[in-house]
Amino acid sequence: MSTKITVTVNGAKHIDKVEPRLLLVYYLRDVLKLTGTHVGCDTSSCGACTILVDGKATKSCTMLAVQADKCKITTIEGMATNGELHPLQEGFNQCHGLQCGFCTPGMIMTAADLLKNNKKPSEEQIRAALEGNFCRCTGYHNIVKAVQYAADKMSAPRARKTKKEAAL
Amino acid sequence: MIVEGQIHGGVAQGVGQALFEGAEYDENGQLTNASYMDYCMPRADDFPMFETGSQVTPCPHNPLGVKGAGEAGTIGSPPAVVNAVLDALWSGGHKVKDIRMPLTSERVWRAMQ
Numbered sequence: 001m002s003t004k005i006t007v008t009v010n011g012a013k014h015i016d017k018v019e020p021r022l023l024l025v026y027y028l029r030d031v032l033k034l035t036g037t038h039v040g041c042d043t044s045s046c047g048a049c050t051i052l053v054d055g056k057a058t059k060s061c062t063m064l065a066v067q068a069d070k071c072k073i074t075t076i077e078g079m080a081t082n083g084e085l086h087p088l089q090e091g092f093n094q095c096h097g098l099q100c101g102f103c104t105p106g107m108i109m110t111a112a113d114l115l116k117n118n119k120k121p122s123e124e125q126i127r128a129a130l131e132g133n134f135c136r137c138t139g140y141h142n143i144v145k146a147v148q149y150a151a152d153k154m155s156a157p158r159a160r161k162t163k164k165e166a167a168l
Numbered sequence: 169m170i171v172e173g174q175i176h177g178g179v180a181q182g183v184g185q186a187l188f189e190g191a192e193y194d195e196n197g198q199l200t201n202a203s204y205m206d207y208c209m210p211r212a213d214d215f216p217m218f219e220t221g222s223q224v225t226p227c228p229h230n231p232l233g234v235k236g237a238g239e240a241g242t243i244g245s246p247p248a249v250v251n252a253v254l255d256a257l258w259s260g261g262h263k264v265k266d267i268r269m270p271l272t273s274e275r276v277w278r279a280m281q
Contacts, residue, residue: 045204096173123217130212134204139180139241140212142173 005069009034010078018065025049027065028075036076036105040134047133050106051075057113059132076105079112087150088112097146099137107133111147119155121147171237172220178241179218184210185242186249190270208270 002017009032018027028034028051037060040048044062051060052074079086088108091097098104107130114121114129121129126147127140135143188208192200201207226233246269253271257264257280264279 041204043203043205096169099173099177124213127213127215132211134209134211136181136209137177138173139176139178139218140215141176141218144212144217 003066003069005066007065007068007071007073009073010075020064020066022065023061024051024053024063024065024068025060027068028060028073031065034075034077038102038105040102040106045134046103047106047110048103050109050133052109052113055113055116057110074109074112076108079108086112087153088115088146090153091146091149092143095142095146095149097138097142103133103135103137107135107143111150114147115151115154120151123148171222174238175220175241176218178238178243179245180210180215180241182242182245183215183249184208186246186269186271187214188270188272 001020003020004015004017006013006015008014009028014032016027016031018031022031025037025039028037029039037051038048039061040046042061044059047059049059049061050057052058053060053063053068053071055072055074079089085093086108088111092104092108097107110130110133111126114126118125123144126144130140130143130147188210190201191207194200222237227235250267250269250271253276254264254267257276260280262280267275267279
């Protein structure tokens with residue numbers, strides 16, 4: 001038995017027939033071939049599978065695809081716009097916020113939810129927000145710095161940013 | 169930057185070993201903490217920001233003078249953390265000489281009895 005679902009993923013509408021038992025992360029990875037979302041522990045402990053469902057950071061390994069019917073989903077593939085990295089992606093790049101990179105998509109999606117609700121988070125608030133995402137490589141230090149980098153960039157006035165970009 | 173990042177990770181792994189992480193088996197040899205639901209991994213809010221420093225000495229045993237660096241953090245942090253706990257116990261009047269990692273609250277409490 002299959003159920004028809006309609007989901008908008010990274011701005012594109014998808015209508016698919018899925019098994020009711022199919023987990024959302026496997027729908028994204030196996031059906032839509034969006035393999036940027038990772039499966040780490042399969043028990044919603046590690047956060048590698050985090051995506052945005054209607055703007056809210058959600059662990060997609062413990063949500064069924066049918067539950068996402070009529071939802072708007074953003075995955076790591078939807079973060080960059082027109083070939084330009086999202087400030088969070090740029091932050092992870094600039095601050096050496098990853099080593100093996102397995103946790104990175106989940107970290108970025110969780111941080112995106114944080115920055116949407118808190119433009120200027122303190123170090124403590126960043127660490128609290130990321131406590132559902134495991135990282136075995138970085139000790140979290142540079143991940144926190146990457147999120148601070150993105151927060152600074154996203155809150156910087158547009159004019160100043162353009163001037164700085166022009167100076168480079 | 170890469171070396172510092174590796175040392176941060178190494179320190180975090182060492183602190184994890186010292187305070188939280190351990191494979192626990194029952195009397196039948198069954199691993200009882202085989203998933204992240206039971207195994208304690210250090211999280212972002214378990215750490216402060218790290219400060220690193222280095223003493224740069226070329227390795228004399230190879231022509232390039234290179235050596236591994238990342239594991240330095242893993243080697244240094246468990247004794248630092250365990251010694252800090254022992255020091256805290258001693259200053260509290262508990263003359264504990266040996267305590268096994270990971271220093272869970274239960275183990276620290278038992279050591280104090």
